[in-house]
Amino acid sequence: MGVLDKAAVLLEILESGPASLVELVAYSGMSRPTTHRIAVAMERLGLLTRDVQGRFMLGPRLGMLAVEVRHDRLAEVAGPVLAELAARTGLAARLYRRRRALQICVGSSVDAFDGIDAAGCDPAAVGTARPASAGPGAQVLYAWAEPEELYEGLRHARFTPAQLAVVRRRCWAYGPDPIAPRAVSYAVPVRAASGAVAEALVLTGSGARMPEAPDRQLSRAAADAAASLNDALLRGTGELSPAGRVGS
Structure with a gap:
């Protein structure tokens, strides 16, 4: 449940637009390793993707x-x-x-x-x-x-x-x-x-x-x-x- 809660926090942040890893860490209050681990895992699942600048954004699977x-x-x-x-x-x-x-x-x-x-x-x-x-x-x-x-x-x-x-x-x-x-x-x-x-x-x-x-x-x-x-x-x-x- 803790991991799901953290993933939900990242999704809520990204609803407003793309964000870098640094921004995700700042907005979520989570540590950088935790934020990176969860974001990359969500990317593998298609829940997140990245734009041309390498920022995380909502992925195609949600759509x-x-x-x-x-x-x-x-x-x-x-x-x-x-x-x-x-x-x-x-x-x-x-x-x-x-x-x-x-x-x-x-x-x-x-x-x-x-x-x-x-x-x-x-x-x-x-x-x-x-x-x-x-x-x-x-x-x-x-x-x-x-x-x-x-x-x-x-x-x-x-x-x-x-x-x-x-x-x-x-x-x-x-x-x-x-x-x-x-x-x-x-x-x-x-x-x-x-x-x-x-x-x-x-x-x-x-x-x-x-x-x-x-x-x-x-x-x-x-x-x-x-x-x-x-x-x-x-x-x-x-x-x-x-x-x-x-x-x-």
Whole structure:
């Protein structure tokens, strides 16, 4: 139980974002050998991973567990839609869902992005969990959040209420993506039947591939993909509706 308690402390620290071993020791109050031993063991289990700077961060296994627990029609149909979107744009296409302070990849295209993470793995892998504290996907996932959720999210976020107000007005977010180094992302919301944002549809590419600002072609492709997701869901459960056509 003592080891589990210590592991839980590390997970709680990393919910706010990546941290070095020195930071984990300082925040947890544990000794350096104990912190290192537990963190490395959790890394072997896939509960933690490391970013390009060697800092510890939440690992893909946590996301996979969440995906399995909440496995739904959207996760089933997203693959082909995202693959088609990637082929159409030449960009990586992903679908993210927020769980508390995390954004979890619940759908990903075949790797169309030319970057890899520190472990040499596709950063868009299904089940990958990252803090929802920065980037266009996180902004979309928080822009329409309830006030209490928004307050908690903004405590650790690198975006501001003013930026989220712009996202709500435009119905999209665009900019650097911390999930993939040197990448730029364009994100649009996918809404539940209630009108709440259920997922963020995210297109990601290197800075050289992405336009300076979202153009009509990029916006149309994302809107068509959202519509395709909606059609597939309606044929199944009718649970979700698209965010609406963007930039048309």
